Amino acid sequence: MNVRGVVVEVDDPETVSTQYGERELCEVTVRSDRGRSEPTTVTLWGDWVENAEQLEPGMELAVYDAEKRTYQGETQYTTGSDTTVVVEPEFVVDVTDVRAWVQCPRMYYLNKIDGLPLAYPVVKGTIVHEVFGDLLRGRDIDTAVEEQVEAAGLELGLLGRDSDSVAEDVRDHARAIEGWLAQGTLTERDEWRSEMTLISERYGIKGRADAVRRGMPVELKTGKNTRREPRFHDKIQAAAYALILGERAAEETSAASMMGDGGATVDTDTPSALAAAPDTGTLLYTKNAAVDRAEEGGDLSPAKEFSIGSGLLEFVLRARNAIAATEYGTDVPTGYEGDAKCEYCFEQDTCMAVSGRLDQESKAGQVGSPIPERERAYFDRFYRAIEAERRAVHREYAKLWRQGPTERADDDRALVDLQPLGRREIDGGRWELRAAGTGATSKIREGDVVLASDGHPIRGEAELARVERLGGPSPDADSSSDGSASGQEIVVTADEPVELRRLDIYPSELSTDRLLTALHDAVLKQPQSAKDVLFGRRDPEFDCPSETFVDNNPAQDEAVRRAVSAEDFALVHGPPGTGKTYTLAKIVRELVDRGEHVLLSAFTNRAVDNAIEALVEQGFTDVVRVGTESGVREDMQRFRLEQAGDPDELATRLEDAPVVAATTASCGSRVVREQRFDAAVVDEAGQLTEPGTLAATNLADRFVLIGDHRQLPPVVRSEDSGTDGKTGAESGGHPQADLGRSLFERLIEAHPEAGVLLDRQYRMAQRIQAFPSQAFYDGQLRPATGEVASRHVGDLDGVDPSALPERLRGRVAFVDPGGHAHGNTNPEEADAVAQVVEEFASAGVSRDDIGVIAPYRAQVAEIGQRLDDHVAVDTVDRFQGSSKEVIVVSFVATGDLDGPIFEDYRRINVALSRAKRSLVLVGDADALSTDETYAEMVEWAR
Numbered sequence: 001m002n003v004r005g006v007v008v009e010v011d012d013p014e015t016v017s018t019q020y021g022e023r024e025l026c027e028v029t030v031r032s033d034r035g036r037s038e039p040t041t042v043t044l045w046g047d048w049v050e051n052a053e054q055l056e057p058g059m060e061l062a063v064y065d066a067e068k069r070t071y072q073g074e075t076q077y078t079t080g081s082d083t084t085v086v087v088e089p090e091f092v093v094d095v096t097d098v099r100a101w102v103q104c105p106r107m108y109y110l111n112k113i114d115g116l117p118l119a120y121p122v123v124k125g126t127i128v129h130e131v132f133g134d135l136l137r138g139r140d141i142d143t144a145v146e147e148q149v150e151a152a153g154l155e156l157g158l159l160g161r162d163s164d165s166v167a168e169d170v171r172d173h174a175r176a177i178e179g180w181l182a183q184g185t186l187t188e189r190d191e192w193r194s195e196m197t198l199i200s201e202r203y204g205i206k207g208r209a210d211a212v213r214r215g216m217p218v219e220l221k222t223g224k225n226t227r228r229e230p231r232f233h234d235k236i237q238a239a240a241y242a243l244i245l246g247e248r249a250a251e252e253t254s255a256a257s258m259m260g261d262g263g264a265t266v267d268t269d270t271p272s273a274l275a276a277a278p279d280t281g282t283l284l285y286t287k288n289a290a291v292d293r294a295e296e297g298g299d300l301s302p303a304k305e306f307s308i309g310s311g312l313l314e315f316v317l318r319a320r321n322a323i324a325a326t327e328y329g330t331d332v333p334t335g336y337e338g339d340a341k342c343e344y345c346f347e348q349d350t351c352m353a354v355s356g357r358l359d360q361e362s363k364a365g366q367v368g369s370p371i372p373e374r375e376r377a378y379f380d381r382f383y384r385a386i387e388a389e390r391r392a393v394h395r396e397y398a399k400l401w402r403q404g405p406t407e408r409a410d411d412d413r414a415l416v417d418l419q420p421l422g423r424r425e426i427d428g429g430r431w432e433l434r435a436a437g438t439g440a441t442s443k444i445r446e447g448d449v450v451l452a453s454d455g456h457p458i459r460g461e462a463e464l465a466r467v468e469r470l471g472g473p474s475p476d477a478d479s480s481s482d483g484s485a486s487g488q489e490i491v492v493t494a495d496e497p498v499e500l501r502r503l504d505i506y507p508s509e510l511s512t513d514r515l516l517t518a519l520h521d522a523v524l525k526q527p528q529s530a531k532d533v534l535f536g537r538r539d540p541e542f543d544c545p546s547e548t549f550v551d552n553n554p555a556q557d558e559a560v561r562r563a564v565s566a567e568d569f570a571l572v573h574g575p576p577g578t579g580k581t582y583t584l585a586k587i588v589r590e591l592v593d594r595g596e597h598v599l600l601s602a603f604t605n606r607a608v609d610n611a612i613e614a615l616v617e618q619g620f621t622d623v624v625r626v627g628t629e630s631g632v633r634e635d636m637q638r639f640r641l642e643q644a645g646d647p648d649e650l651a652t653r654l655e656d657a658p659v660v661a662a663t664t665a666s667c668g669s670r671v672v673r674e675q676r677f678d679a680a681v682v683d684e685a686g687q688l689t690e691p692g693t694l695a696a697t698n699l700a701d702r703f704v705l706i707g708d709h710r711q712l713p714p715v716v717r718s719e720d721s722g723t724d725g726k727t728g729a730e731s732g733g734h735p736q737a738d739l740g741r742s743l744f745e746r747l748i749e750a751h752p753e754a755g756v757l758l759d760r761q762y763r764m765a766q767r768i769q770a771f772p773s774q775a776f777y778d779g780q781l782r783p784a785t786g787e788v789a790s791r792h793v794g795d796l797d798g799v800d801p802s803a804l805p806e807r808l809r810g811r812v813a814f815v816d817p818g819g820h821a822h823g824n825t826n827p828e829e830a831d832a833v834a835q836v837v838e839e840f841a842s843a844g845v846s847r848d849d850i851g852v853i854a855p856y857r858a859q860v861a862e863i864g865q866r867l868d869d870h871v872a873v874d875t876v877d878r879f880q881g882s883s884k885e886v887i888v889v890s891f892v893a894t895g896d897l898d899g900p901i902f903e904d905y906r907r908i909n910v911a912l913s914r915a916k917r918s919l920v921l922v923g924d925a926d927a928l929s930t931d932e933t934y935a936e937m938v939e940w941a942r
């Protein structure tokens with residue numbers, strides 16, 4: 001019997017005498033069905049009491065294989081020998097976190113906030129793991145070592161290492177692996193899986209096992225261990241994988257026995273998930289092979305097997321539960337939760353320093369004096385906000401099993417019903433998998449790492465895969481014979497040959513991890529003077545030169561002057577089309593001319609590439625672009641710094657470049673985080689969370705933020721219910737504003753004197769800019785030139801304005817087609833939008849010059865079906881930063897104004913300010929007019 005529900009009450013634990021002696025118990029009352037059912041009591045016995053004590057009302061509790069009994073007419077549940085207890089099952093804890101927690105809960109916390117440094121043991125560890133995978137896939141040792149060392153070239157170069165000595169070092173480790181693989185028992189390749197992604201729906205654990213051999217976990221450790229037994233926390237890691245493997249094995253058995261029984265429910269002979277777990281794990285300590293046997297004794301064999309019993313598995317689960325319970329309240333562990341000895345801990349100094357500076361209780365004690373109260377409060381508030389983001393990511397994991405395939409596909413989180421077209425082995429024993437798509441779209445993009453599966457991402461065969469191609473004609477002749485393949489071939493690469501039937505977005509905690517390290521670095525590593533301005537203890541200072549930088553635009557000129565003379569920071573506020581990118585390029589060039597080492601950053605890859613493009617247009621090309629191959633635009637690849645290659649050359653290129661360009665997310669990478677700059681210039685700063693901005697500004701002595709807080713705000717997941725298929729629900733002015741408010745906005749409000757408003761726009765005809773200027777910029781925006789002011793579609797080559805219907809001949813039009821909203825679509829409105837587009841096209845406007853913006857993905861799809869691919873149809877979020885000659889906006893709403901686009905004026909500002917020559921609003925005028933601002937908009941447009 002399984003019991004699962006929301007905890008409503010936790011009694012005090014008590015000790016009772018039983019036939020087995022004194023035992024502890026704790027009664028917990030839960031309401032199942034997500035808190036809707038009548039209360040049920042579950043008695044947790046023995047060691048599970050430890051977890052019971054961590055419970056709080058409101059948490060979710062799952063008790064699997066509980067024993068049922070009736071007491072005084074009431075049904076009760078109790079833990080038995082096969083029972084497992086899971087706290088907050090949808091909080092998906094990573095196996096490496098369980099390991100760290102068992103070492104010391106405080107270490108788990110420290111790892112989280114300060115991230116993995118760029119250090120040789122870390123990089124070497126990664127290389128050895130890659131080589132391990134290669135060897136398992138049958139690769140030759142010399143090739144594997146050589147290629148993997150080369151792949152880490154940049155990191156090794158930054159660490160001052162040369163390839164030969166690293167290869168020598170890695171080869172020692174690789175020999176341990178090879179020796180072990182050569183042992184007679186390991187012959188059947190089929191029994192191996194390298195790098196297996198495991199996610200447990202039952203226990204809320206995930207991780208990537210280094211290898212699974214005959215169903216048993218194998219973990220590789222690049223350290224040495226001369227004892228016979230593996231280290232305890234290493235065993236914990238392998239046992240955690242065993243726990244998940246047991247769940248899978250039990251499911252397979254029960255599925256098989258259900259089939260054997262003609263579909264009837266069987267619950268007698270199926271083993272519990274715990275009993276089905278593998279009973280042996282292996283730890284491979286590769287450094288043992290390199291130890292000099294003359295100098296060191298003990299057990300030097302690298303491979304150490306150990307047995308996994310239910311006691312160990314339950315221990316793992318209790319540690320996992322302790323993490324989930326701690327994170328429920330965003331509590332900071334003190335170290336007292338575990339029994340590690342601080343004096344043996346190599347993190348003791350760091351631990352004491354962090355505890356001292358943040359004034360946190362810690363088993364190791366504190367050293368140093370605390371940072372000011374205000375900074376601690378800041379750290380705390382953002383820590384909580386970022387952890388709320390992490391919980392939102394965890395909810396995304398849970399959707400992998402909570403949502404059915406159709407629901408996931410409708411939510412744009414999966415591509416389902418793919419038809420496998422074939423697979424082939426490629427370099428390094430990896431696989432290329434191909435399938436025919438259905439023509440459906442999703443948030444999955446080329447270059448993403450996704451879960452590829454044979455139908456179910458958790459219960460089926462699944463592996464992490466990289467999307468190489470989505471759609472596009474198949475180069476393979478035989479797949480075109482399959483009608484469904486036409487134009488929709490999907491190609492991914494993976495370590496294992498999964499039958500490709502479905503792709504799911506794989507939620508990643510990487511960006512939350514990086515926000516935390518940025519917060520840590522800003523508060524604990526930045527010099528006092530930098531923090532003074534951030535925390536309002538000092539006003540920013542300028543040392544303005546009298547030079548002219550831009551002679552045809554006074555505001556831009558002033559912006560460059562402020563930027564180059566800022567001793568702390570400068571802020572450039574750029575409304576739509578006012579030359580933000582142009583000004584940014586000027587600023588970067590001026591800084592470089594002054595001999596400064598500049599970091600150029602932005603929220604999106606697109607903006608980073610646009611900024612480089614503007615630099616190139618201004619004749620400057622001395623830029624190094626850091627980013628992945630798929631993230632960087634084709635024509636900017638020539639600036640991209642490869643990760644692989646000669647260490648010294650790569651490191652020199654990065655360190656000597658006057659300008660390094662990377663997204664703010666990449667600024668948190670091991671490589672960029674180690675660099676220092678004189679100045680950081682950050683574009684799209686209005687869309688960045690405060691810690692997201694800090695990831696870039698932490699790396700420089702001074703910074704310039706360029707953005708517009710009246711356009712799209714930062715995307716914050718934790719406010720996004722995410723299941724309604726709407727876009728934009730993420731931000732909309734909710735009270736949890738810490739992450740929703742950018743550093744740019746906070747600073748420009750606190751220090752308007754440090755900001756410059758770019759007030760001349762080079763995009764919209766005067767008639768189009770009138771409303772956005774009035775409504776969102778206090779009427780301060782004006783066309784930069786007469787040409788801009790008078791723009792009209794009639795000026796475009798081949799366009800005959802008289803061929804347009806009367807209502808579309810002006811620069812702004814309003815079309816009210818009526819119709820009814822069905823969920824997030826309005827088909828009649830979609831028809832009207834398509835008609836408007838066709839009318840412009842018939843008058844000679846190129847379809848590539850027309851864009852359609854709708855508030856919801858569903859309406860985007862509805863309109864997209866009616867138009868050919870040349871017309872860009874998308875949500876507001878995807879239009880930020882771009883423009884078109886003609887823009888048609890579909891509002892969808894009828895009757896009332898219940899949509900995120902309407903709750904947030906910043907989104908409507910973006911939608912209205914994309915058009916150069918013609919803007920057509922399509923919607924229900926009566927519905928829109930129920931809101932004051934939109935009433936004015938309708939008035940203006942008609």
Ligand SMILES: Nc1ncnc2c1ncn2[C@@H]1O[C@H](COP(=O)(O)OP(=O)(O)OP(=O)(O)O)[C@@H](O)[C@H]1O
Binds near residue numbers: 552575880882
């Ligand atoms: N001072 C200037 N003189 C001449 N042209 C300019 C000047 N500043 C900007 N422009 C031109 O105006 C256009 C818009 O500039 P830019 O792309 O930099 O705007 P933006 O503010 O970055 O736009 P968006 O709102 O889309 O981010 C570009 O074609 C650019 O070359």
